[in-house]
Amino acid sequence: MPKLILRCNYLKNAPPSHLENFMTYIGTRDGVEKVESTTANLPPTARQEDLIQDILRKIHDAGRIHEYYDYLQRPTRENASEFITQALENNLDIIAKKKNYMDYLANRPGVERTGTHGLFSNEGESIVLSRVADEVANHTGVVWTNVISLQREDAERLGYDSAAQWQALLQSRVELLCENYKIDSRNLKWYAAFHNESHHPHVHLVVYSTKPSEGYLTKKGIETMRSAYAHDIFRQEFMSIYEPIGGCIACLKCGEKGCCVFDDTVNRFREKAYEADGFVFGSPVHYAGATGNMTAFMDRLFYSELRGNGNKAFYMKPAAAVVSARRAGTTVTFDQLNKYFTIQEMPVVSSRYWNMIHGANAEQARQDAEGLYTMRVLGRNMAYMLRCKEVARKVGVELPEQETPVFTNFIR
Numbered sequence: 360m361p362k363l364i365l366r367c368n369y370l371k372n373a374p375p376s377h378l379e380n381f382m383t384y385i386g387t388r389d390g391v392e393k394v395e396s397t398t399a400n401l402p403p404t405a406r407q408e409d410l411i412q413d414i415l416r417k418i419h420d421a422g423r424i425h426e427y428y429d430y431l432q433r434p435t436r437e438n439a440s441e442f443i444t445q446a447l448e449n450n451l452d453i454i455a456k457k458k459n460y461m462d463y464l465a466n467r468p469g470v471e472r473t474g475t476h477g478l479f480s481n482e483g484e485s486i487v488l489s490r491v492a493d494e495v496a497n498h499t500g501v502v503w504t505n506v507i508s509l510q511r512e513d514a515e516r517l518g519y520d521s522a523a524q525w526q527a528l529l530q531s532r533v534e535l536l537c538e539n540y541k542i543d544s545r546n547l548k549w550y551a552a553f554h555n556e557s558h559h560p561h562v563h564l565v566v567y568s569t570k571p572s573e574g575y576l577t578k579k580g581i582e583t584m585r586s587a588y589a590h591d592i593f594r595q596e597f598m599s600i601y602e603p604i605g606g607c608i609a610c611l612k613c614g615e616k617g618c619c620v621f622d623d624t625v626n627r628f629r630e631k632a633y634e635a636d637g638f639v640f641g642s643p644v645h646y647a648g649a650t651g652n653m654t655a656f657m658d659r660l661f662y663s664e665l666r667g668n669g670n671k672a673f674y675m676k677p678a679a680a681v682v683s684a685r686r687a688g689t690t691v692t693f694d695q696l697n698k699y700f701t702i703q704e705m706p707v708v709s710s711r712y713w714n715m716i717h718g719a720n721a722e723q724a725r726q727d728a729e730g731l732y733t734m735r736v737l738g739r740n741m742a743y744m745l746r747c748k749e750v751a752r753k754v755g756v757e758l759p760e761q762e763t764p765v766f767t768n769f770i771r
């Protein structure tokens with residue numbers, strides 16, 4: 360499941376009658392669906408199950424939001440309620456009338472208010488809700504309605520559990536909206552509200568041009584925005600990628616310490632690895648091999664985990680390697696990375712080609728249609744393997760018994 364979900368839709372004038380019932384739910388959800396802590400973990404009610412089926416039938420992308428994934432993982436009353444609420448709220452633009460929509464975004468329970476309501480826009484722009492609601496309701500062009508959603512733990516760790524942080528992000532990225540919606544900056548209007556929902560804090564972002572005929576958004580535009588917001592939000596976590604990483608000095612102290620003597624990214628990654636179900640390791644090609652940083656990282660990570668902790672972080676967890684290069688050396692690098700998995704009892708997940716993509720930068724890589732296809736197939740195959748493993752665990756298929764290793768150095 361992506362860490363950040365960007366969902367883009369646009370306002371339509373007339374609500375289709377078959378969705379009208381949902382409006383009643385939205386209007387009354389607070390009273391009706393409040394999940395008590397005593398019942399939160401019970402299986403969903405029959406009414407919830409019916410509503411979920413109805414939503415999945417009628418709202419084509421409802422199955423792709425964070426809350427649906429949570430519900431599939433743990434089908435409880437609480438998760439059912441979270442999914443229903445969010446799926447409907449994401450589609451309020453279809454269900455509600457435009458004017459109600461702005462009012463709901465600005466005033467709904469859980470909204471963080473910046474004044475008398477929760478709407479914000481460019482720095483210093485004061486917002487009169489009734490005026491904005493009228494503006495949107497009377498707009499004759501397209502009004503785009505976006506939801507940017509994070510997982511609660513990411514939002515808390517990275518500071519995106521407050522309106523102020525989202526405000527700063529969106530205000531600093533106005534040019535992204537102009538470029539991707541193809542709207543001149545002089546005509547761009549945008550409003551947002553932060554909803555501090557318990558499982559998935561999110562912002563609603565409304566975008567349009569004062570020139571009604573202006574603006575269109577492509578799939579590529581959506582992906583560019585998603586990737587830019589994700590990059591800004593998760594930037595702190597990417598920083599370690601750019602730190603130089605030293606190689607293994609064969610001191611063998613990891614056997615005593617339980618981790619590498621150099622307390623850097625490698626040890627931090629190892630801690631996270633215990634919680635992971637599977638892995639994808641990637642590297643660009645440098646001189647027909649993995650980069651120096653990646654080689655040092657993998658050497659120390661796998662060696663210290665094996666010696667220091669009996670390989671618990673990796674044992675029988677599916678893994679895949681992906682490599683990118685301008686031109687050559689991809690298969691060698693792919694082989695190099697796969698060797699870490701096959702020496703430590705990790706099932707290797709494959710695709711329809713060796714997992715490589717070509718290009719000197721991300722823009723060129725996006726043009727490698729076969730590379731993208733290979734990565735999509737790999738993603739699906741990885742997801743399937745993880746589900747199989749989970750099912751196996753649930754029905755009691757134990758991991759194989761581990762034999763004491765034989766270690767001979769060839770000579771004795």
Ligand SMILES: Cc1cc2nc3c(=O)[nH]c(=O)nc-3n(C[C@H](O)[C@H](O)[C@H](O)COP(=O)(O)O)c2cc1C
Pocket residue numbers: 643644645646647648683684685686687688718719720721
């Ligand atoms: C030190 C160095 C060595 C490289 N060696 C190769 C190579 O052997 N084969 C190749 O196709 N590209 C080579 N490249 C190009 C990179 O593979 C290519 O730019 C990479 O895909 C870009 O990924 P990045 O932006 O994540 O670094 C090399 C680049 C650098 C900086």
